[in-house]
Amino acid sequence: MMQFDHLHFYVTNAQASRDWFIEKLGFEPQGCVTNADTHTEIVGQGSVYFLLSSPRTDGSPVAEYLHQHPPGIVDVAFQIEDIESAFQRIQAEGVKIIQPLRQDSIKNCRLKWFTILGWGGLHHTLVEQHNSPQFKLLPSVPFALPGSQVYSPIIGIDHAVLNVDSGDLEAAVDWYKRVLLFQPKQAFDIQTQRSGLHSQVLVNSQKTVQFPINEPTSETSQIQEFIEVHRGAGIQHIALKTDNIIQVVGQLRRRGLPFISVSPHYYTRLQQQLNPSQLSPTDWQKIKEYEILIDLPDQASEAMLLQIFTQPIFDEPTFFFEFIERKNALINGQLIEAEGFGEGNFKALFEAMEQEQIKRQMT
Numbered sequence: 001m002m003q004f005d006h007l008h009f010y011v012t013n014a015q016a017s018r019d020w021f022i023e024k025l026g027f028e029p030q031g032c033v034t035n036a037d038t039h040t041e042i043v044g045q046g047s048v049y050f051l052l053s054s055p056r057t058d059g060s061p062v063a064e065y066l067h068q069h070p071p072g073i074v075d076v077a078f079q080i081e082d083i084e085s086a087f088q089r090i091q092a093e094g095v096k097i098i099q100p101l102r103q104d105s106i107k108n109c110r111l112k113w114f115t116i117l118g119w120g121g122l123h124h125t126l127v128e129q130h131n132s133p134q135f136k137l138l139p140s141v142p143f144a145l146p147g148s149q150v151y152s153p154i155i156g157i158d159h160a161v162l163n164v165d166s167g168d169l170e171a172a173v174d175w176y177k178r179v180l181l182f183q184p185k186q187a188f189d190i191q192t193q194r195s196g197l198h199s200q201v202l203v204n205s206q207k208t209v210q211f212p213i214n215e216p217t218s219e220t221s222q223i224q225e226f227i228e229v230h231r232g233a234g235i236q237h238i239a240l241k242t243d244n245i246i247q248v249v250g251q252l253r254r255r256g257l258p259f260i261s262v263s264p265h266y267y268t269r270l271q272q273q274l275n276p277s278q279l280s281p282t283d284w285q286k287i288k289e290y291e292i293l294i295d296l297p298d299q300a301s302e303a304m305l306l307q308i309f310t311q312p313i314f315d316e317p318t319f320f321f322e323f324i325e326r327k328n329a330l331i332n333g334q335l336i337e338a339e340g341f342g343e344g345n346f347k348a349l350f351e352a353m354e355q356e357q358i359k360r361q362m363t
Helices: 014-025 061-068 083-092 169-179 222-230 245-254 264-273 281-290 343-362
Strands: 003-010 028-034 038-045 048-055 072-079 097-106 109-117 123-130 154-163 183-191 196-203 210-216 234-242 293-295 305-309 320-326 328-331 334-337
Touching (some): 003 061, 003 123, 003 154, 014 028, 014 038, 014 048, 072 234, 083 097, 083 109, 083 123, 154 222, 154 320, 169 196, 169 210, 222 234, 234 245, 245 281, 245 305, 245 320, 264 281
Parallel strands (some): 072 123, 154 210, 234 320
Antiparallel strands (some): 003 072, 028 038, 038 048, 097 109, 109 123, 154 234, 183 196, 293 305, 305 320, 328 334
16 A cells, blocks of 8 residues: 655755754654765654755755755655565656665664656655554664654645646656556646646545646746746645644644635635534634635535645745645445545635735735
């Protein structure tokens, strides 16, 4: 079964980024690795691990990346099964292998991995993990990390979103279908008076990994702005999944993490759609106060989706985080989790992002 394993950021200062993730997101430091050219800090929360690398010399691959792009995610790593077969199949497809198949063993844990060149220069490290519950291994990290032993409100990575150039969506989708065996789940178009996008959601066969790909449909689209500022395709945002978004967002706001603002009219319209039994008065007040979005795919169901988006986390308006909670509902005797990506919120979200975009253009 495939699942997200870790994310690797290339940044200008790994220690400063580590401190930001600790201070603003509540992540824990997990150690660091230094070689002649590159320094890497590791942070984690629950089952989510991030590598943060910065250059020590101009010969660092991080320095080369930062000459071409602003800071961001260079590698989205996936856990898979039967890595030898995957390596042979992907190699036969003619995909560029950045790191050939390797293996390591620490503290009775075993790790096998290789890295390929994905769409638009993005890397994908594929790993096969054989860990004890107490420890986790990461590629090229010469020590075992403590496993997730205590409760964390961040329970995993819900999805990663890739932005590609206009006209490249179909080719990018075909690449991920052919190389990583993803399958199309849903497609949608978003259009406001000023902006728009086409999106195709991809999933693995077990639907444990969700990977939407977006292309812009106008020169003023936020996706086009990302492409121009990022100077090419790249990961626009990562959604961190939680089982208590009100608690998480309250903590993050107290830590000073900035979020996208939402029009008060959004909640006036939403209140007319909500069934009074779906949310307690206290939760409703907190949702309005924290500016959390709610998607109601079925107004008769409690399987609602709650989400919120941060401001870009780096100096340039590229990468940001989403926090998402998928509530469950008992329907016909089955426990159903909210699906989708907040399609009912897209117009409100795009309008909010447009306002941020306009502010940037005026400064």
